[in-house]
Amino acid sequence: MAVRVVVVGAGFGGLGVAHALRGAGVQDVTVLERGDDVGGVWRENTYPGAACDVPSPLYSWSWATNPTWGRRYSTQPEILDYIRRTAAADGLRDLVRTGTSVTALEHVDGTWRVTTDRGVLEADVVVPATGQLSNPSIPGIPGADSFAGPAFHSAQWRHDVDLTGKRVAVVGTGASAIQFVPAIVDRVSQMTVFQRSAPYVVPKPDRAYTAAHHRLFERHPGVPAGERRLTYWITERFNGALEGTSPITRPLMATIREAWRLQLRRQVRDPELRRRLVPDYELGCKRLLFSNDWYPALDRDHVDLVTDAVTAVEPEGVRTADGTLHEADVLIWGTGFAATEFLGGIDVRGVDGLPLDEVWADGARAHLGMTVPGFPNLFVVYGPNTNLGGSSIIGMLEAQAGWITEVVRRIDAGAAHQVAVRREAWESYDAEMQRRLGNGIWAGCDSWYRDGGRITTNWPGLVAEYRRRTARVDWSELEEVSPRPTSPRR
Structure with a gap:
């Protein structure tokens, strides 16, 4: 029977995973979205002046280029429109259940029980794609609720x-x-x-891009493609500078x-x-x-x-x-988001009721930012240590979508049922991340990148390196957690 996949979140990350899964022939995909439409942070953040700080040719899906961007740095309404149009054209919008908030994920008898405010679903694979910048943060200042005005x-x-x-x-x-x-x-x-x-x-x-720009982009697709490559090259140089290893x-x-x-x-x-x-x-x-x-x-x-x-x-x-x-x-x-509270608001429990909050008590960590021992078939998008100091996060999200899809295809083919990272691989990867981050520029001050003494949000290298490391699944780093359950599916 076909594998059942539930994706939580319909922003760039969640929709990108759904696109990759559908392209690989995985048909039973459901995307749960707490908002009333797709779009993620670009649906939520409608404040005056909201815009992206990554050039539009790079801040877009590689499989859905857009020659009609109005500006080099697009505004929130235009980015949201791009997400909506692309999701509809690609058939992804049909997979999305809006107005559905996930409150709990529980691994029970080899299956994930997904509890929402509109009922319970079961899934073989769960992909939380709620992002790092989804839950607003208001500091605990005395009297914060006492202000008389708006x-x-x-x-x-x-x-x-x-x-x-x-x-x-x-x-x-x-x-x-x-x-x-x-x-x-x-x-x-x-x-x-x-x-x-x-x-x-x-x-x-x-x-602003003029009508002449748009004619040029339409007639010569290599021009915006070249701008995308140039922007990527420049931002990669900046990423290398942040790590501190670049000459x-x-x-x-x-x-x-x-x-x-x-x-x-x-x-x-x-x-x-x-x-x-x-x-x-x-x-x-x-x-x-x-x-x-x-x-x-x-x-x-x-x-x-x-x-x-x-x-x-x-x-x-x-x-x-x-x-x-x-x-x-x-x-x-204007106090930002609870960036280090990954999967905030969702009670996640793995094998034998293991709480994810307990595993992450001293800071979130996941192998390749996606998988945690004891939580089989749970793959986090935009998880720990995958944020960037420069460049477009979409490059990281697409790499994660490809890696997750390779794992799900193997599960779908019956070659595996429940897989998670081996503890030794998880620990080794985290040690590498913290060592490299400790030598980089982010270690020198207190910021939202940190959770206590650990930098839990950021990736320490180039996007190109992350793409290489996720281009193929290293099956020696994963393990089969338990055999396929014999009980019938409901």
């Missing part, structure tokens, strides 16, 4: 709240904030931005740092404000951000950048460590 996270934007003429408090200066702050700054009467750590913000070489690490980082310094000096008039916008950590240790209008937005007369620590939220505003109450009408959290 308060919301950037990933849960309240479009019904009119910001015109309002006093707006923004907590956080990460990748989302540097996009939505410039987009709303001219509508508000006063803005207070609370910065815990200054980011490095470098110029974004963005531009161009120092000159490349020096060039990026100079671009940051010149932009800051050119765009911020006030020397004191410039001083507060200088990061206190090494370039690359935290996520490098791209924007042409972040610094000008902070340099407005009605904008105040506060670097004192936030100690409390009160009905009237935000109080900082110096005792000042910064009054506001609207509070926006």
